[in-house]
Amino acid sequence: MITVTKLRAAATVAALSAASAVPAMATPVNGSGIAWDIVEGLTTEIGPRPAGSSAEDRARDWGEARLKALGFHDVRVEEFKTRAWQRGPESAALTAPYPQPLAITALGFSVPTPKGGLKAELVYFPTLAALEAAPEGSLKGKVAFIDHAMRAAQDGSGYGPYGNVRRQGPTIASRKGAAGVVIRSAGTDNHRNPHTGVTIFADGVAPIPAGAVSNPDADLIARTAARKLPMAIDLTLMGKPFPDATSGNIVADLPGRDPSLPMILVGCHLDSWDLGTGAIDDASGCAIVTAAALAAQKDGQTLRTIRVLWSGNEEMGLAGGGGAHYVKLHGAEPHAIAMESDFGADRVWQVKFNTAPENKPLADKVKAALWPLGIVPHDGLADGGEDVTAIIKAQSLAVIDMGQDGMHYFDLHHTPDDTLDKVDPAALQQNVDAWAAVLAVVANEAGPIGKGAAGK
């Protein structure tokens, strides 16, 4: 470790000397206060803002006013129709072999349980694979419980495979004939706050009531299952799809000195799940990209325009949320790079690229700007985020990912605990500083910027 550190320190000194356009990170860039004020304001004055709700609508008014007050140009709200989902009353209890209340929440796109609740045998599956291996029809009239505990990882990589329990588990259970499904939350905490999030019923599969219990409740079910006595559940999940919701994006620009150059797009999402106040998911993302865009222009206009996209319905939009609507309206405007902040407010620790081989000098300048913040380059390919994926695909854009520390993200993600107190102001500001450093480099790049097959 000491050797590596020394090598990096040497590289940093060399890189900094070479990259005169990089702001000196020893003194804080502007943006201090702006990011915090956005997170504090959205969580206090709006709170939960699920797609299609009046709260999301109020959040758009709030965001439009705030972006104008911050000096953004051409601030516009762009509404769109979208599919969404509405929570209803929800509760659950084990009724056999031991009566125990369960802390449960419905998954997005769950359908309602019958009036009076769904009372059924509960069948335990330790993994998604075990459920997949169950004979067809074997779950008829029963409720499947899928365990499969996720563990924390700094890059959040557990969310892919373990999140599949939430995304695919209900479809698999329905195919086996299940009347309902309950999963262990896709989350890494040990609090009685279950994690919501959408499930995706595959075409032709009958949607069934689907919920997640908290990790301590999943532990209880696992311990009960280990006693080899028949289990039964009484399940009430009244949430239901809301197919014709109205959501909307906010788009706002900081014009560059040369409007003919393709712009830099930085995205986040304004909607949140309903259980918390959406502080880390994703008020912090909007705060980071907005404050950083302003900070990148603190010494005057950048060469290229920086555009901020506060997207609507990221959480429940699937392929039809704010990112898709952005392409509909702006797909013909030239973009150079798209980036997104949608992984909380903890510190950036790594950076990934998907830029053309000819842009190696540009990528090196970005790396040089980040060395002083302790941010290391990673070999993996940058992929942006849900709100900018559509425009990246449509225009084959270059991407830079600012990788945040995800060790605690899935303690809070999609839970009632996603609240302002979980945001560390110093870490939030580190994000702003890191983003501002990168934007100052890329928005001042005069040469062509392109996506690379190699992604380095």
Add this chain to the structure above:
Amino acid sequence: MITVTKLRAAATVAALSAASAVPAMATPVNGSGIAWDIVEGLTTEIGPRPAGSSAEDRARDWGEARLKALGFHDVRVEEFKTRAWQRGPESAALTAPYPQPLAITALGFSVPTPKGGLKAELVYFPTLAALEAAPEGSLKGKVAFIDHAMRAAQDGSGYGPYGNVRRQGPTIASRKGAAGVVIRSAGTDNHRNPHTGVTIFADGVAPIPAGAVSNPDADLIARTAARKLPMAIDLTLMGKPFPDATSGNIVADLPGRDPSLPMILVGCHLDSWDLGTGAIDDASGCAIVTAAALAAQKDGQTLRTIRVLWSGNEEMGLAGGGGAHYVKLHGAEPHAIAMESDFGADRVWQVKFNTAPENKPLADKVKAALWPLGIVPHDGLADGGEDVTAIIKAQSLAVIDMGQDGMHYFDLHHTPDDTLDKVDPAALQQNVDAWAAVLAVVANEAGPIGKGAAGK
């Protein structure tokens, strides 16, 4: 610190040499497994067991069977009538200036809100003293919010003064004419799980609906109050007093070789609050005292009888719970020392005494038995615990307190998060080892044991 450590190490060696009756703590005493099995069993097979509920009744059956299976003698369930309280549906939302749902739970002995909810102005008080200073009648028709955030302390000492917000706040608010009261939870975590617990309406004061919000919700209310806009709340708390409940104690003995000597009483409580499964409060306490009593007899009967009391209705009994009933039935039997475990499952770090000056050699033997476990004597006076207070007073008993680390206790206390996963098996076993070491000393003491004015 090094000097103190060295002194203590020297003292330990000397004390250990002198105290041949002390079990060698280098090898684990018995009890390993017994304590964990009790906590695991009670939380899995019974779960929440509020006083007066059928679950508390089932817990008594469970406990009776378990204590018999563990070899205790004369295991008896002693039922009694007691006052209690039953939770009902509960919810709350800020309705002005910004609509926001609140995570709330009713306090024990709250009375129900009117049908349709209590809709009222919400008035912010930063401290209990600020509420006390409000003019009489100034809260007529309003709901008082009392902030006053508690911080963690190793000895749990914050619970006295900050717990008074819960115990006394509703009475003070009612005297000022308030229609309801909401407090910041008496707790030290930052999760959306409010802390319940009883409030005590003073004689002659009209009971009002009383609830606690979680710390993040209290933060939200404080931030909203700071904006100096009128606040309003919509409050539903349907819990109500349950004055004629049936609870019960379990009493079980490990007979000593000399039944004529006053016995050693070790207590805990079997009931729990309803929100969690009562793992740390107080399944762990019952597990610790029970496993330790058995471990103290691992090499044969102790000289004195060790009696275990698993008390009923500690949480809502006030002066009329299991401790009072124990004195009614057993107040004439001779006791020597009473001890209680009711502060979770974290490690014992200090020991306090209230023993006669003539028992200094006995207290020194106890200290010597605890040095190898890193447990330090404390000057303060031992006072037992709620379930043994009545017998201590009735017979003026000697007391030894095994002080547990309370830094995290009030993260969990009286919340949905009081579940098995919060119990560290190694820390639980350290408690058993420490208690067993003390019981092996005191239950083998042949001479008289008395309470001391000085308490040292």
